[in-house]
Amino acid sequence: MILYDTLTAQKREFKPILGNRVNIYVCGITPYAETHIGHALSYVMFDVLRRYLEFQGYEIQFVQNFTDIDDKIIARANEQGISTKELARIYIEDYFEAMDSLNVKRADHYPMATIEMPKIIEIISSLIDQGYAYPSSGDVNFRVTKDPEYGKLSHRTIDSMLEWANEELTENKDHPLDFALWKGTKPGEPSWDSPWGAGRPGWHIECTAMAIRYLGNTIDIHGGGQDLIFPHHENEIAQSEGYTGDKPFVVTWMHNGLLHLGNDKMSKSLGNLVTVKEALSNHTSDALRLLFLSSHYRSPLTYSESLVESSDRARQRLVNALKPRQTEIESELDGLKTALGVDVSTYQDRFEEEFGIDTQSYQLRFTAALDDDLNTPQAIAVIFELAREINRYKGMDVEVSSAQDCLRKLAGILGLSLDSTMSEPSNKSEANEFINLLVSIRTELRTEKNWSLADKIRDELDGMGVILEDSSSGTQWEFKD
RNA sequence: GGCGACGUGGCCAAGUGGUUAAGGCGGAGCUCUGCAAAAGCUCUAUUCGGCGGUUCGAAUCCGCCCGUCGCCUCCA
Structure with missing residues (x-):
């Protein structure tokens, strides 16, 4: 399999570090608001990556964090008069509901910032000892200039960033681009004890702590939205490689393109967001997945109602292809079968095998597509071609059940359930x-x-x-x- | 200002040096059907933003231009 790596900016052959095992870390959400379809796009994409690697026989360790303490959570919790913990709990639950309904497989671990304090503090201490970080009036900052490779992921230099950056809060910092590993507490904020006083972790350090703790110093695949490349992942590399001394921190960096909402009347009141809940109230989860996967994961995608609707119709086409062939001839055969005590289906299977649909070639084309940097649009095209051929054979009244099994299997790799509406509540x-x-x-x-x-x-x-x-x-x- | 994308039929979207430019949605016609639905078949880009260049040959490489967008601040 070939995957595009953001750091080296090229497609490379993917090979796990350790035998058959693939470690994947995907940045999770900050649970302060409802899960929206942009999140859905990202996690569906990484879900397909995971499902495909599993299909190829890899053993996956999938870790996804929750950033359950940060400025927005604090602000929102204060607004609502509840604790940050309670706020996070509510939206984590919302997240799981959304992902479950989108048929996104659960990760193996969901670590949270607030319960990883020992590791976080250990890393920060080490970074200070190694000269990568310095305490400053209650905060601890990472010294960007200590890392000669800083900027390598986002392909910029410190100088180029300084020119246009709106970095102004230089008070506690030695350098405008230095970023907080630890934030000293302010009145009314939840805090944790540390060698530098009460406070809370900065945004990026938790991911370093969790990734290293659960997956080791070097992980196979680290993913997230393209908006995380800078500063989040850039800082993560700097911290992690500074702390462990092991390079690379990540073998393959994967970033999905962002979901756009048309400038139209999508959501007048609530910013410009469509929540997963809203989207699923009008559409099937398969339609959403089909929409997300119908463009390449690194390209941006503009969401609109009419696009999901056409995906829904496309989905229906696949569902129809999976419906059983039901004809007079079949029932006659069944009648014959029981009357004569002969297993007619054996002959049908053999006929299908020898004269029927070449499912293997479809599967080969399907995997070839995904092998090329997860080319889901091409993989979907293969599925639709298979569906058409199934329908054609159904029309000729030829047994198609093994081709349908193949279609179901390939669709399953994309996480499409293709539930027939026959299975009613x-x-x-x-x-x-x-x-x-x-x-x-x-x-x-x-x-x-x-x-x-x-x-x-x-x-x-x-x-x-x-x-x-x-x-x-x-x-x-x-x-x- | 820096870095980076992208511009393919009515819409969405693959393809990135060489057979008929995938697939989906939409549209047209035909077949099946009492009608409808579903399905099948055929058609729907001699052309890939524009202009040059490289090449035997380019949507695909190079240059310029036009246009859209992302990141550089919290964000999947």
Whole structure:
């Protein structure tokens, strides 16, 4: 597999540091507000990376943090009159709900800044001892000039940043770009004890502490949004490599392009955000995933309702391809099978194997796409081509179940569940027998060519969210999404 | 000012030196069907922002220009 690395700015062959094991650290959220679709884009993308590596047989250690203490959390908690801890708890829960509904697999560890204090303090102490950091009136700052490679990730130099930077808070700092490892406490703020007095960790140090603690001094893949490249990840490298002395801190830096919201009337009141909850109230999670994955992860994507809607229709196409082939001939075969005691399906399978869809070539093209820096748009194209061929074979009444299995498997690597709407919620199931009754009555009406009444039943049911589809083998129905 | 992206059909979006420029949505026609839906087939970019250059050959490399955007401040 080839992956693009932000640090070296090139695509390189991916190879785990240690055998079969791949360590992944993805920067998590600061839980002070609801999870939005920009987060969703990023975590869906890393979810696909993880699923694909697992599919390739790697053993994944996936760590994702929560920054559960920072300025915004404090401000927000004060606004709402609750503790920072409680605020974080609320939005962490919201995050998990959002990710679960998007079918994003859970990480192996979710460390939080506030419970990693010992490691954080240990690292800061060491950085001070090594001359990388200095205490300054309650704060501890990282000395940027001590690191000759500072700026290597974001491809800038200290000088170039100084020219245009709005760094003004130089009071406690020896250099405008020095950044806080530890912030001395202010009145009314939660704080933790440290050798430098009460305070709290700076933004970047927690990730260093957690990544090193859970994954070691050098990790395979570190990811996040492109907005984290500077300063967050830049500072993380400086701290981590300063602390451990081991380089590189990260073998492959991966950054996803950011989600944009059109300048339109997306969200008048709430800034310019669409929360995952809002998006999922109108769309399936598969549609969102399909949308996110239909452009390359390093490109920006502009979100709009109409785009999700077209993704939803595309999703429906895949779902339809997975619907079982149901024809008169099949039921006749089933009848024959039981009547003669012969396992007809064996012959069907052999026929499918020899004359059917070449699922292997689809899978090969699919993996080739993902092998090339996670080219999900191309992988999706392969899936749609497979779906079309399945439909074509269904039309010819050839067994397609193994091709459907293949489609399901490949879609699963992209985290698409492709649930048929046939699997309706339980509260609807009690309506089933009535719907079945109506359908069978309608079938009789149709044999009597009472089209107007038959169509009326279909229309009325449609109004109630039930879709009827007639075919030569009978009528199928399902609930709308 | 620095660093970096991007501009491909009506919309979204792959492709980055050489067969017919993927795929999805939308649109048109046909087939199937009582109708509808679903599905299939065909069509929907002689052309890849513009102008030059390199090359036997470029959407793909180089230069310039036009346009859009991101980061340099909290952010996935």
